Amino acid sequence: MTNTIIIVVAAALIDSAGRTLVQQRPPGKAHAGLWEFPGGKVEPGERPDAALARELAEELGLFVEPGALEPIGFVQAGTPERPMLLLLHACRDWQGEPAALEATALHWDRPEALAALPMPPADYPLAAALARWLAAGMPHDRR
Ligand SMILES: Nc1nc2c([nH]c(=O)n2[C@@H]2O[C@H](COP(=O)(O)OP(=O)(O)OP(=O)(O)O)[C@@H](O)[C@H]2O)c(=O)[nH]1
Numbered sequence: 001m002t003n004t005i006i007i008v009v010a011a012a013l014i015d016s017a018g019r020t021l022v023q024q025r026p027p028g029k030a031h032a033g034l035w036e037f038p039g040g041k042v043e044p045g046e047r048p049d050a051a052l053a054r055e056l057a058e059e060l061g062l063f064v065e066p067g068a069l070e071p072i073g074f075v076q077a078g079t080p081e082r083p084m085l086l087l088l089h090a091c092r093d094w095q096g097e098p099a100a101l102e103a104t105a106l107h108w109d110r111p112e113a114l115a116a117l118p119m120p121p122a123d124y125p126l127a128a129a130l131a132r133w134l135a136a137g138m139p140h141d142r143r
Contacts, residue, residue: 003082003083006041007085008039008040008041008042008077009040009042009049009055009087010039010089010126011038011039011069011089011090011091012037012072012089012091013038013056013094013098014091018110019108019109020114021060021106021108022035022107022114022119023035023037023059023104023105023106024105024107026102033118034119034120035107035118036120037126038055038060039052039059040058048087049067049069049089052069052089053065059101059102060096060098060099060106061096061097061098061099062094062098063096064091064093064094064095065093068091068092068093068094069089069090070090071089072089072130074087074088075122077121077122086122086126088126088130111131112131114130114131115127
């Protein structure tokens with residue numbers, strides 16, 4: 001029997017200075033102490049964009065419209081026994097001030113600088129995709 005793929009949604013919140021928010025995973029969890037994009041697993045029957053809006057509310061206390069989440073890229077992760085697919089979205093519009101409700105700490109950094117942080121393995125290609133995506137210009141940046 002094959003294992004069901006776990007879908008994980010994650011967000012690159014981008015501020016007006018072009019920096020992205022990462023959070024540090026708390027002790028006692030997989031990847032404890034590593035820096036990750038806010039997000040989490042999609043629950044059965046849940047839309048991925050709604051799942052990410054829910055996670056951003058739970059983890060950071062933010063209100064985000066699912067329509068404000070723009071797909072950037074994806075990466076396969078996990079193990080053969082526990083395969084995962086991580087879907088990274090950009091978000092520039094949110095309401096509220098990010099608070100570390102579940103993480104140990106929050107950190108804003110330039111996307112190109114994220115790779116210098118200790119992150120889960122899947123996050124390095126996601127950070128690279130984010131940097132490329134921003135360098136290419138988001139559709140509403142094009143004039
Ligand atoms: N939110 C998030 N999760 C990530 C990232 N990179 C990455 O490998 N993951 C993994 O994707 C899964 C996300 O699920 P979760 O946030 O609900 O994790 P959790 O610790 O509550 O659940 P778990 O302990 O069952 O894994 C975790 O296994 C986490 O390690 C990332 O950038 N953001």
